[in-house]
Amino acid sequence: xxxxxxxxxxxxxxxxxxxxxxxxxxxxxxxxxxxxxxxxxxxxxxxxxxxxxxxxxxxxxxxxxxxxxxxxxxxxxxxxxxxxxxxxxxxxxxxxxxxxxxxxxxxxxxxxxxxxxxxxxxxxxxxxxxxxxxxxxxxxxxxxxxxxxxxxxxxxxxxxxxxxxxxxxxxxxxxxxxxxxxxxxxxxxxxxx
Amino acid sequence: xxxxxxxxxxxxxxxxxxxxxxxxxxxxxxxxxxxxxxxxxxxxxxxxxxxxxxxxxxxxxxxxxxxxxxxxxxxxxxxxxxxxxxxxxxxxxxxxxxxxxxxxxxxxxxxxxxxxxxxxxxxxxxxxxxxxxxxxxxxxxxxxxxxxxxxxxxxxxxxxxxxxxxxxxxxxxxxxxxxxxxxxxxxxxxxxxxxxxxxxxxxxxxxxxxxxxxxxxxxxxxxxxxxxxxxxxxxxxxxxxxxxxxxxxxxxxxxxxxxxxxxxxxxxxxxxxxxxxxxxxxxxxxxxxxxxxx
Numbered sequence: 001x002x003x004x005x006x007x008x009x010x011x012x013x014x015x016x017x018x019x020x021x022x023x024x025x026x027x028x029x030x031x032x033x034x035x036x037x038x039x040x041x042x043x044x045x046x047x048x049x050x051x052x053x054x055x056x057x058x059x060x061x062x063x064x065x066x067x068x069x070x071x072x073x074x075x076x077x078x079x080x081x082x083x084x085x086x087x088x089x090x091x092x093x094x095x096x097x098x099x100x101x102x103x104x105x106x107x108x109x110x111x112x113x114x115x116x117x118x119x120x121x122x123x124x125x126x127x128x129x130x131x132x133x134x135x136x137x138x139x140x141x142x143x144x145x146x147x148x149x150x151x152x153x154x155x156x157x158x159x160x161x162x163x164x165x166x167x168x169x170x171x172x173x174x175x176x177x178x179x180x181x182x183x184x185x186x187x188x189x190x191x192x193x
Numbered sequence: 194x195x196x197x198x199x200x201x202x203x204x205x206x207x208x209x210x211x212x213x214x215x216x217x218x219x220x221x222x223x224x225x226x227x228x229x230x231x232x233x234x235x236x237x238x239x240x241x242x243x244x245x246x247x248x249x250x251x252x253x254x255x256x257x258x259x260x261x262x263x264x265x266x267x268x269x270x271x272x273x274x275x276x277x278x279x280x281x282x283x284x285x286x287x288x289x290x291x292x293x294x295x296x297x298x299x300x301x302x303x304x305x306x307x308x309x310x311x312x313x314x315x316x317x318x319x320x321x322x323x324x325x326x327x328x329x330x331x332x333x334x335x336x337x338x339x340x341x342x343x344x345x346x347x348x349x350x351x352x353x354x355x356x357x358x359x360x361x362x363x364x365x366x367x368x369x370x371x372x373x374x375x376x377x378x379x380x381x382x383x384x385x386x387x388x389x390x391x392x393x394x395x396x397x398x399x400x401x402x403x404x405x406x407x408x409x410x411x412x413x414x415x416x417x418x419x420x421x422x423x424x425x426x427x428x429x430x431x432x433x434x435x436x437x438x439x440x441x442x443x444x445x446x447x448x449x450x451x452x453x454x455x456x457x458x459x460x461x462x463x464x465x466x467x468x469x470x471x472x473x474x475x476x477x478x479x480x481x482x483x484x485x486x487x
Binding site for chain 2: 007053112
């Protein structure tokens, strides 16, 4: 099994390290041909406007959507969450249009308001998750078919819809592998289906 | 428990900028062009380095209005420069909400002995370095991101290349030293011992390292990426060229696809004139901005 990490811009190296620490091979994805080798894709944090423009310029947008439509699991962190969303509030910025969520960009303010906290994520067990929020987005609204996996201050920061997983925060900046393991399990289930 | 301005959060924003291009801009219009071209952040300035060089005199922090107007029109992070050692300019930039502060040799130093104690701030800092000792001193003071100094405003990449090769060479050397030699190595490079130990063990800086100072073409950006930097600052190189929008977009693509010569050839086409360059040896010693920093 190979997991792709979209390597156009952002913290792709950290995701690579996490997936490798979980014992799986990683392919860095910069061109459509690299998508053919993978069974799951992580869209990292970075700048969503930069990542979206590069996806479009190098014909990755439609290629990713085509794989997503036939069930390839995708996990987006921070900018990756924005890229997955169908609705980006107050913005005409394009996206992959895959998850039925409304996202507010830079929802906590500027860098000075970036923070870390202990987050309860019931699906991962009792132990809280050290969540790092950097100029982070929030999920303001979800459709009924979207599962809410975690909230911070009554706001949605972690959600799943079928083969899509999205978090406002950055598990790749911690040593806690549980979210990556959860995603890898999604990929394994998709392969065995 | 919620913690703002922690080391993880400061360093984390730099991690998110990796593989990207940070562009110098002086107006909201330029900031929009940069964002539209795919910049991962902009540096808000009153003048780009080549104009600072031409104007001479004392270069200071930009007018807060310029920085604020740029923050209003883009959604990407906005950085701003403070003079070396001028901690009040840094306090002002933090109060304005700048996302990153560059304690920069491009501006005229305000202190000829000491840098800002960057650990005092919640906003993260980036600092220039031309060798490993200088990089580790800045990190010791709290810088959460490092960049090569290069020679700003020259459009000549040679100094950035030299600084990057120097840092990488010194890292490789530390990795090969037996542990008992590391304290003397720390003394000789005037760097904190704990950071020297970190580099010797991990073979890299503890923070993100970008290229800056003289990058003018997509090939320059890819050259620096192949030499091992995490991303690129482009100062005068974009808005002093004759087609800024096309050049900016090409440099962004070249930074992503730095290892793919076919794509580099494609994006390097038809960009018009690059900024006029300056031969480093023609600069008088007092015009060399890279010598600022202690």
